[in-house]
Amino acid sequence: MSPFKFIVACLILLMVFIPLGSYAFQDSTIENRQLSGGLFDKNEVLNISLEGDIETLLNDRGDDPSYHILTLHVNDAGVEESLDLRVRVRGNFRRLPENCDTPPLKFNFKRHDVPEESIFAGNPELKLVVPCKGEDYVAREYLTYKLYNLFTDYSFRVRMVRFTFDDMDMDEMTNPRYGFLIEDKEVLASRNNASLIERLNYRPQIVDQMAFHRMSVFAYMIGNTDWSIQYLHNIELLFLNEEKIFVSVPYDFDLVGFVSSPYARPSPALKLRSVRERVYRGYCLEDLNVLNSTFQQFQELRPKIYSIITESSLIDGEFMEFATDYLDNFFETLEDDRKMSREFSYPCSRHGTGNVVISGMRDG
DSSP states (O other): OOHHHHHHHHHHHHHHHSSSGTOOOOOOOOOOOOHHGGGTSSSSSSSEEEEOOOOOOHHHOSSSOOOOOEEEEEEEEEEEEEEEEEEEESSSGGGGGTTSSSOOEEEEOOOOOOOOOOTTOOOOOOEOOOOOHHHHHHHHHHHHHHHHTTSSSSOOOOEEEEEEEEEETTTOOOOOOOEEOOOOHHHHHHHHEEEOOHHHHHHHGOOOOOHHHHHHHHHHTTTTTOOTTTBTTTEEEETTTTTTEEEEEOOTTTTTTTTTTTTTTOOGGGGOOOOOOTTOOOOSSSSSGHHHHHHHHHHHHHHHHHHHHHOSSSOOOOHHHHHHHHHHHHHHHHHHHHHHHHTTTTTGGGTSSOOOOOOOOOOO
16 A cells, blocks of 8 residues: 555544544643643743642652642742642653652643633643753753754744652742643644644654654754654644645653753664764655755754753753764765765664664653
C-alpha cells in the first residue's frame, strides 16, 4: 500500500471507529472564558507559594501517587490571590527520589472554585516543573519551550515562576526557587479546536507533512532524540477538527542536548556518545527538497531564536555562549548542501539507527 493510501485509510478508520469528541475537552468553564486567564500572556516571572502538608505530598512518589489538598498563593505585582487545589507528584524519571530531590507536580483545580478573574481561570490542570539537578537546567528547558512557541501555536505554552513550599505541619518554608508551569494538554487541544488522540502505533507519516517536518527539524536543532509518534513518547497527537489533519506537539525537553541536564543520556539503541550529538529522527525522504520550506522558516526565525537566548536574564554567560555555538552549528548545516544532505538523509541509511523507535513511558 502506498504511503498516501495508508494515510487516507487511517483517517477513515479514525473517523469511523474513534469518537473524536471523546478526546476533545468539553468543559464549559473553558468554552465560556478567555482561555488561560492571562497566565501565559506574560513573560514576567510569577511568584507563587504552595501551603499545606508539603512533606507528605513530596514523599508520595509511588507508581500511583495520590492528590493532596493544598493552598496556592500568588503574591505578585498586580496579582494577589489564594486558591485551594489538589496537587500530586507526577513524572517518570524525575519522580523517583534516587534521581531528583524534588519531584515535578501536577496542579488540579477541577474540584475547586476558581474565580473568572483569577490568573488560573480556564486551566483545569497545570504541570509544575521544578529543579532536579539545579535551577539552571529548569531555565534552559523553559527557554526550549519558548523557542518552539516561535514556530507554531501547536505548542505548549509555559510561564516561569519563583516558588516556595510552606509546610504548615513542619512550620518550615523553603527558599524561593525557579520552576515553570506548563499548559494543560486539554487546553492546548481546545484553543486549537482539536481532539487529543491517545491511540498508539500510528506511523509518523500520518502527521501533516509540514507540521511533522517542522517538529522533527526542531528536534534536530535542539538535539532531541527522545521522542516517537508511534508510542506517543514525549509527544501529544492532535487531530484538527476543521482541517482534518494530525499535528504532533513535542514536550519534556530535559534530555535534549540544548539543555544538557547532568543525568541526560541518549538511548543506547541510537549509539550516540552524548545527547549533544545530533541525529535527524524524521522518516526517510526520497527528495530532501521537501524540507526547503521548513528550512526557510527556521532561517526567517533565526534572529528571534537567538534573541530568546541572548536576551534572557535566566541563564549565565557560559550557557549563552554554548547555546549560540550550538545553534550556529545547526544553521551552518542548513547552509552547507553536503552537510545538510548527509544529516537529513540519515533515516534512509541501512547502516544507521534511523528506524529505531523510542518507546519510553507516558508522563503522568
